Amino acid sequence: MKMLTNSPETVVADALAGLAAAHPGLRVDAERRIVLRAEPTRPGKPALVSGGGSGHEPLHAGFVGHGMLDAACPGEVFTSPVPDQMLAAAQAVDGGGGVLFVVKNYTGDVLNFQMAAELLEDEGIEARTVLINDDVAVEDSLYTAGRRGTGATVFAEKTAGAAAELGADLDTVARIAERTNAACRSFGIALGPCTTPATGRPGFDLGENEIELGVGIHGEPGRRRAPFAPADELAEIAVDAVCADLDFGGDAMVLLNGMGASPLLELYIVYAAVVRGLGKRGVRVVRNLVGEYVTSLDMPGFSLTVCRAEPDLVDLWDAPVQTPALRWGR
């Protein structure tokens, strides 16, 4: 597989060099593999730190900046970062207000952040962890590692980040992130696999006429295969999956997320159908994002995240944000 890389081993380091060059608002510590805001944390403000495997850009580094994250820890491609990174990031951005770890629920991320939290405690820095687990494709049962974290990460980082900016304390910020996560449900559909630089081979094989329903964001196969169908039907499957799991009440915020290789033109087609599908179910979309926010390298397909539009969460969503990937109100 042809890729715009130099070698599998240097992918993350090379990309961090580009990230640093592209965004003067970020400070990239290449040595310790952490991405920080260029400006130090306002004293007393709880700091938000997230991280996860690379390959999901702009997640997470693209959400570092005013109104969202204070730091991100990029792991190897599709591999959780290591506790050293999280610890270094937390120490770098703690402004005395403690640190909130925003962790997507994958075993690797959970275990590494858990270790980091323990080490952080030894340093006398207060830490909270909020687990993002919005993917309805996975049953949350004893028989799985629990639901995966995906698009809700963007909502939780945004609302909690805004709350922190507005002066909320660590417990409040953590609660906002938890409430946001609880208000979100996601479902992903892949039309094809993605290919990691390390293997150079597609993560799974799909027939000319097959799609993966409930696909994850790591090139892992989905829960089941289905025959390919028009965009409107695929949108309906996704809307149905999230709405079957949570009653969103009247209003919702929606992220229609491209997985990497689906043209924006196509995402708009799906989005139109999503709005119709939600409308049929009495859900009105009051805020939206359509584009690539939580990608899976070069995977064709999309994921839908719907977030119940609780009024204070919408206000926090609307609050100013200035990051590489989200920018408004400032």
Added chain:
Amino acid sequence: MKMLTNSPETVVADALAGLAAAHPGLRVDAERRIVLRAEPTRPGKPALVSGGGSGHEPLHAGFVGHGMLDAACPGEVFTSPVPDQMLAAAQAVDGGGGVLFVVKNYTGDVLNFQMAAELLEDEGIEARTVLINDDVAVEDSLYTAGRRGTGATVFAEKTAGAAAELGADLDTVARIAERTNAACRSFGIALGPCTTPATGRPGFDLGENEIELGVGIHGEPGRRRAPFAPADELAEIAVDAVCADLDFGGDAMVLLNGMGASPLLELYIVYAAVVRGLGKRGVRVVRNLVGEYVTSLDMPGFSLTVCRAEPDLVDLWDAPVQTPALRWGR
């Protein structure tokens, strides 16, 4: 080929429905196939109208909004829009200050906009046309249709749009667009083809180890094939091509553009090499965009646009903009 579409015939209409639903700041006239700002043109402000084939999103509709375009005319996929659209758009947004057509130099776009300009004259609306032709992969000679327009479109729409917002008259706005175009050079490299909804087949075939140098943005084959090479070398080829064509002097603005399917992670890798390559040639990057701005559906690859950073153009670049795809300073 699996795509997120309903039928080839309805791609543009379906996508416009999604665009309308996603962006409250836009007004989409589905009947006449034009995309306008929700707010009317400030009286006397020259109006900027662009357009071209669909499949390049966010270009052009994603650049409609304060500080950039007043209207966009989306054609069928990779097909120039028709004069009726351009005329309707121009009539809708003319605020008495005349209309500037920003036209990428492709025979179809040129001919259709030319017809529209003639019709517009009959209506008594003053029209200027600026031709964007920044792609150094094509020789500008009697033996070609002239250089193609690509990434310079973003720069020209931004600087001219800002000038219009700041009170410049039509001639001045046109001159800014022309100067910006003249200050820009671009070069694209594809690792693979893209597939249009109409044909459902890749636009060209590439070997496992081949790339297209100087590829266009319509799935048309590039000027020549070359063996696949690491990201750093590909970046160097692109930097070399643009720098061989124009002396950028000391400072430059850079757009490192994803063609559709290359992960943002990879674009950052290329961007790091671009900055190094320009640096070696004495060119310092003072502004940049890294991401998907002028896409070719699902094509893997990138294009590089370098714009000489003339001080007033940089100021216009920095001026506030609020569109779906570019947003800052406001």
Added chain:
Amino acid sequence: GGFDAALGAAWLTAAADAVAREAERLSMLDAAIGDGDHGTNLKRGFAAVAAKLAEGVPATPGAVLVLTGRQLISTVGGASGPLYGSLLRATGKALGETESADVAALAAAFTAGVEAVAKLGGASVGDKTMIDALSPAVEALRAAAEDGVPTAQALDLAARAAEEGAQETVPLRARKGRASYLGERSEGHEDPGAASTALLLRVLADAAA
């Protein structure tokens, strides 16, 4: 009979079918040296023309062609929309108010049409465009008029000349339109616009036969 409104309408209605049938072939020719939409473009345009003519056929062949040209301009887009649109509009205008054009009148009008294309697009014979089919066709028509050949046969000769002209674009290097970006890589492929011109003229000859 001559070229009258009924023949014009029959031609263009049949053209819509033919272009729809051949759309894939035309698009594939375009994919090789262009962007793969030529068939789709013409299919969309001629479907709109047929729909318009189904609403009512103007009284004169000139009006039929002008209407068709306008409809193509409004629905095709791309390079071929304005070019074919201008071809038919200019040909129609040159036909004037005549109810039925003989071969000489048709040849004269068609000449005006092809000149409009050449003027708009700036292409000459040998540039590997639709001009390479249009130009021999109009010459064949003029020669047929001089020789006093009847309409049906004259149109067959024109179609044949267009088909040969289209074939002759294969070895050429494109100098106009999107294919020109390819330089020497455009050699060895038939120009899609020349191919569609040959198709349209063949349908006209069949309609007149």
Added chain:
Amino acid sequence: GGFDAALGAAWLTAAADAVAREAERLSMLDAAIGDGDHGTNLKRGFAAVAAKLAEGVPATPGAVLVLTGRQLISTVGGASGPLYGSLLRATGKALGETESADVAALAAAFTAGVEAVAKLGGASVGDKTMIDALSPAVEALRAAAEDGVPTAQALDLAARAAEEGAQETVPLRARKGRASYLGERSEGHEDPGAASTALLLRVLADAAA
């Protein structure tokens, strides 16, 4: 001889080679039911371990393992980093200050290591994880200790048990880690972590032989 610092270092250095050699296989196992990075993860981690040990080997086998565990935690990431890291750190800590552990001491320490993995990851035998290789291995080691089997042979029995345990993960349905998302689609594939456990223990047995 028992399990001393030299054997520990020899094992882990050889493990770096073996993991590098087998990285592709391990990643392919992971691609089938996970995300395809298990081989790369371990290769990166054990290369770092080997580099560290090349700088200098601690005096006791316990210190060697604690160092290795820390290094793995700092360089592997993913699920396997903290799990293998904890395994080795807990085993090393349980070895205490001993200069050379006999089979019984090793079995006891290894038991502590496997318990750390179980506690951290929450997996039990049958969940289709590395526990399915670690658990039979530690039982084999304990049995060998009871039977008074010498170190080299005991480690061979442990490796054999791990290999069998790894094979036995094939029909299982995953309940932990990334493979659990697949539900029944995880059946029919060997667990990559169990496979790497078997590999690591085989390398240890070879080093001791």
